[in-house]
Amino acid sequence: MLQGKILVAQGGGPTAVINESLVGALTESRKFASVEKVYGALHGVSGIVNEDFIDLTQETSHNLERVARTPCSALGSTRDKPDAKYCKEIFKVLRAHEIGTFFYIGGNDSSDTLRILSEQAAAAKYPLRGIHIPKTIDNDLTVNDHTPGYPSAARFVASAFAGINQDNMALKGVYVGVVMGRHAGFLAAASCGCRSFKDDAPHLIYLPERDFNMKTFISDIKKVYGRLGRCVVAVSEGIHDSSGKPIASKLATAVERDAHGNIQLSGTGALADLLTSAIKEKTGIKRVRGDTFGYLQRSFLGCVSGIDRKEARQVGEKAAQFAHFLGRNGSVTIHRVGEYAAEYKLSALEAVAGKTKVMADKYIAKSNNDITAKFVDYLRPLLGPGMTPIGRLDPANRVRKILGK
């Protein structure tokens, strides 16, 4: 039974719809008469040890709906990864505030935090109900068909490449777009989301699931450019050589790492610049441009998949329901049924925590530089309705040359 004081927190990188999950967990919890209050911790677990709580029960419904539609974590986030000592501090605070249920909205690092916390709570005989609510634009959580946040980020990446495709047709050349994704290429693969004409971009897609080889990369680009007179490339920021060393880390003079040991890949244009320089040098093509999509892809105002918004709200609501009706710890997971609907389950924390899902082989083309039709089938329903359809002038209406140079 869900009862007493509930605590909600958000961890890891923000998404476009993470506040939908916050509002879903809050509003659904409040439907149970046994729930006294719902607190929000500011900046994830760090807000718990600092007793930085907001009483969400005092929020107006109208404002909550507005918050739900605002991108990024309204409670703030953290990259902290609690160890045994850190967890002791958390227990002290949870005890003092008589909090019995903790909803943590986050990715695999956040679910691992919750797993450690649950173990520590059990060892300390503190009756903590812990439910992990999934989110991550990387789409790399196991068990889940996909994770809230990914569809909206995928919609951003697909929309960006749809526009870049038009731009690159108008002013020809080579374009490289670097997309987020450390270990999993789902987001870079979403660059294909709006392809419809035969020569539509991206023409090449490089994923961290495959080793990256500069010679093959240059040769691939030459082939496409020779055929179309242009070439648009999507590259995952996590691409690495055959020894597993990230291509981006080959450049960084001082590599920055977070508490989880992850090196900084985003927030710098270095990888795109390295790749465009190599292309210019090795192909002799003059107009070579590169963009790093950076933080825009996870926080851009107004680029949201309707499917994602709905599911993000529902995983929050289901967390409250599972806590009440099932009465056990776990991670809310999303499962695909039919063409297309989502079902929600409560899976064991251990099945999700700290694990990383990468793209299945069936989604990656044998050439290692593209995705398959199966991936398009997987992606399309997630992008949501209302994408602008692309129009082209009819090339059949070419006027016969008179001077005919």
Add this chain to the structure above:
Amino acid sequence: MLQGKILVAQGGGPTAVINESLVGALTESRKFASVEKVYGALHGVSGIVNEDFIDLTQETSHNLERVARTPCSALGSTRDKPDAKYCKEIFKVLRAHEIGTFFYIGGNDSSDTLRILSEQAAAAKYPLRGIHIPKTIDNDLTVNDHTPGYPSAARFVASAFAGINQDNMALKGVYVGVVMGRHAGFLAAASCGCRSFKDDAPHLIYLPERDFNMKTFISDIKKVYGRLGRCVVAVSEGIHDSSGKPIASKLATAVERDAHGNIQLSGTGALADLLTSAIKEKTGIKRVRGDTFGYLQRSFLGCVSGIDRKEARQVGEKAAQFAHFLGRNGSVTIHRVGEYAAEYKLSALEAVAGKTKVMADKYIAKSNNDITAKFVDYLRPLLGPGMTPIGRLDPANRVRKILGK
């Protein structure tokens, strides 16, 4: 009178709504019984000399409406700047195809191309009616209150910074976003478009209208960071030192220039990386991130201002009407009336061609690192309706600490 064969072309950097102008000029021209055909030249003036024409009269209305809503130049674009010899080639082709009217959709470089072409036509006694249809995301055309393409790009930049503001609140640090704009800061200034709470980003805005000084920049950031524990900065790619030398060019090992002598500023993350490195080094702040908005801001699918869409269509329509009813060469210009409506005039080509408008002093804060309330008044109506409103949790509902560390 508008009659015979009409030619339309698109030049310069694409925008989100440039095809609205193409379709407007085409459909309005076809309303005049005296018009025989409307051709489109592929890739601007280069398509004329190569006789690369499409007969737009054979397009279906349904497809044209779809093309109008597709970002970037459907006819393709060019950076070519015709000289006397190039113009001679153009005349040959126009004569051969019996084209009497040329609509050129573009920025100040394209209007200058049309001015040169008009002079050459007059000298060669070729009866050419030339009308320039404005577009540029830089918003740097003289005479015009603003130019089609700017409102949508401004909406992109405002939406990006609205999201980045939330992201930076969730995970604190310093963020630098580099925005397009070589000589005019209008697009970087649009980063303020969604500011509503007192501490909303961007906290600092640097424009090419003012000299950039690295020491002042670092000191400005330290002040904001000291006050808020975070800092979001918008920087125009065209910022330069007191000698006029672009900060970006200080880095480039091999500077790339187009036919108009412009150096390449976009398509590389170098400026953002230079600035974030300097901030890290000089302030000791650890979490410093930078993004270069690059080509996304002019071509992103689905980020369009409704006002921009309407005006881009209308300047195309007005070009056909002015050519028919006024019967003289010129540039269609946009004028602001009331709060807010647009009026269209036919101005002399010489008033617009090759000239650059920069931001007026009244729009730039005395501190040189922000914009004024007058600029906000100027910008807001252009962004168009339907921006997602931002919601925040009420900070008044803080829970009293019990352990009170």
